[in-house]
Amino acid sequence: MQILTSPQELAALCRQWHTAGDDIALVPTMGYYHAGHMDLMRHARGLARRMVVSLFVNPAQFGPDEDLAAYPRDAERDATIARELGADALFMPEPGSMYAADHATWVEVPELARGLCGQSRPIHFRGVCTVVLKLFMLSQADVAVFGQKDWQQQAIIRRMVRDLNLPVRIESRPTVREEDGLALSSRNVYLSPEERAQAPHIQQGLLLARSLVEGGENRVPVIRDAVLAHWVRHLPLGRLDYLSIVHPQTLAALDTTDGPALMACAVRMGKARLIDNILLRP
Ligand code: PAF
Numbered sequence: 001m002q003i004l005t006s007p008q009e010l011a012a013l014c015r016q017w018h019t020a021g022d023d024i025a026l027v028p029t030m031g032y033y034h035a036g037h038m039d040l041m042r043h044a045r046g047l048a049r050r051m052v053v054s055l056f057v058n059p060a061q062f063g064p065d066e067d068l069a070a071y072p073r074d075a076e077r078d079a080t081i082a083r084e085l086g087a088d089a090l091f092m093p094e095p096g097s098m099y100a101a102d103h104a105t106w107v108e109v110p111e112l113a114r115g116l117c118g119q120s121r122p123i124h125f126r127g128v129c130t131v132v133l134k135l136f137m138l139s140q141a142d143v144a145v146f147g148q149k150d151w152q153q154q155a156i157i158r159r160m161v162r163d164l165n166l167p168v169r170i171e172s173r174p175t176v177r178e179e180d181g182l183a184l185s186s187r188n189v190y191l192s193p194e195e196r197a198q199a200p201h202i203q204q205g206l207l208l209a210r211s212l213v214e215g216g217e218n219r220v221p222v223i224r225d226a227v228l229a230h231w232v233r234h235l236p237l238g239r240l241d242y243l244s245i246v247h248p249q250t251l252a253a254l255d256t257t258d259g260p261a262l263m264a265c266a267v268r269m270g271k272a273r274l275i276d277n278i279l280l281r282p
Contacts, residue, residue, distance in 0.1 A: 001083040003090045007098065007138050010091050014052065014140045017088075022049040026141035026168075028132055031055040032072040032186040033081045036147055036176040041085040043173055044145045052139045053082045054091040060099065061127030067271070072189050091139070098134060107133050109156045109163070112251050116152045116264050117275065120241050128153055129160050141168050149175040149183050151264055151277045155251055175276070177203070183276045190272035194237060199274060201234040202267055206278040209245075209263050213280040218256045220245045223280075227263070241266035241273060248279065257282060 004010045014024055025048035027040045044051050055078055062068035075092060082090045106126050113125035136144065146154040154172045161170055176184045181203035182196075191199060205227040212223050224243055231238060245254050248262040257280050264277040 001079075001087050001090055003079060003092060005091075005093055005097070007093055007134075010052070010089065010138045011140070013089060014050075014138070017050050018140055023142040024048050024050045024052060024139055026135060026139045026144040027051065027053045027087075028135050028144065028146070029053060029055055029078075030057045030071065030186070031078045032074055032189075033078050034176075034184045034186065036149065036184040038081065038085060039173055039176050040145045040147060041082065041087065043171065044143070045086045047143050047145070047171065050088045051086060052089045052091060052141065053087040054093075054135050054139070055082075056091070056093055056095075056098065056131065056135075058098075058127055058131040059095050060130055061124050063121055063123055066121070067187075067190075070190075070271075072186050091135075098131065106130050107160060107164075109159050112152070112156045112159055115246065115251055115253070116242060116244055117266060118152070120266070125153070125156050129156060132157055133160065133164075133166075136166055136168050143169040143171060145171045145173060147175060148172050149185065149275065149277070151248070151262060152251060155249060158249075181207075183274070185272075185274060187272045187274065190270060192270055195269040195272070198235050198237050199269060201231060202238070202265065202274060202276050203278075204234065205230045206263055206265070206276060210278055210280055213257050213261070213282055216282075218258055218282060220255055220257065223257065223263070227265075231267070235267070238267040238269050241268055245280065 025044040027044045057071050107129040108126045180200040182200045209223050209227050243265040245263050248260050261280040266275045
């Protein structure tokens with residue numbers, strides 16, 4: 001596995017691979033790998049002759065009061081994992097090589113980025129889209145793999161790819177969870193033991209919503225109130241950021257769950273902001 005820090009070197013290497021007839025799968029990450037990242041890499045490994053993993057804690061997607069400085073990092077361990085999972089290249093750029101001091105170009109999908117996480121993270125998806133487009137162009141990826149825990153992110157990236165006619169296929173993978181149901185996240189390390197003990201109730205609430213819908217309930221306010229009541233009882237250390245039921249692709253808010261519906265949430269627990277989601281099928 002080659003470890004590259006220069007965007008120009010990554011572009012040159014990937015151009016060479018394409019010229020030789022090799023296709024390229026990209027796994028964009030911010031590092032501190034857990035089983036969810038490993039699943040993305042294992043999946044990507046089977047999709048193309050070459051696999052590029054990027055590891056970049058992208059400053060542009062963090063707001064001024066967010067955890068950029070504290071974001072957990074362990075580049076050495078991450079490199080070992082990427083190598084073991086068959087990456088051909090690990091791209092670990094410095095922020096200065098991705099963003100010039102007078103960087104002024106942004107990619108946005110405002111219609112999909114305003115709701116859900118965008119309400120409390122107004123610049124987040126602009127930062128995500130911009131860096132992901134840069135990574136697509138540098139790696140010249142034929143396919144890129146994202147996790148469904150970040151549902152809004154992958155919906156926005158799919159829209160960006162469609163709207164800009166980017167020659168890359170997007171694949172997404174189901175959320176990987178702890179045995180007790182907590183969605184894996186690099187930010188779970190922020191949880192105190194008490195918060196960690198309550199955190200699986202985030203998913204328990206979402207599963208309750210699914211069982212209500214499967215039982216015939218279709219009114220969004222009723223479903224939402226039931227989940228909130230579950231959290232009031234079982235998740236007292238959690239502070240609600242949002243809990244919404246939206247169309248899975250357009251992310252438009254829904255009044256009923258008669259068609260395709262996604263329940264998505266963000267809950268703050270201590271220093272952590274945890275997101276999760278579930279598809280609701282009548
Ligand atoms: O999901 C993430 O880890 C990041 O948002 C991504 C896609 C690597 C862009 O920085």
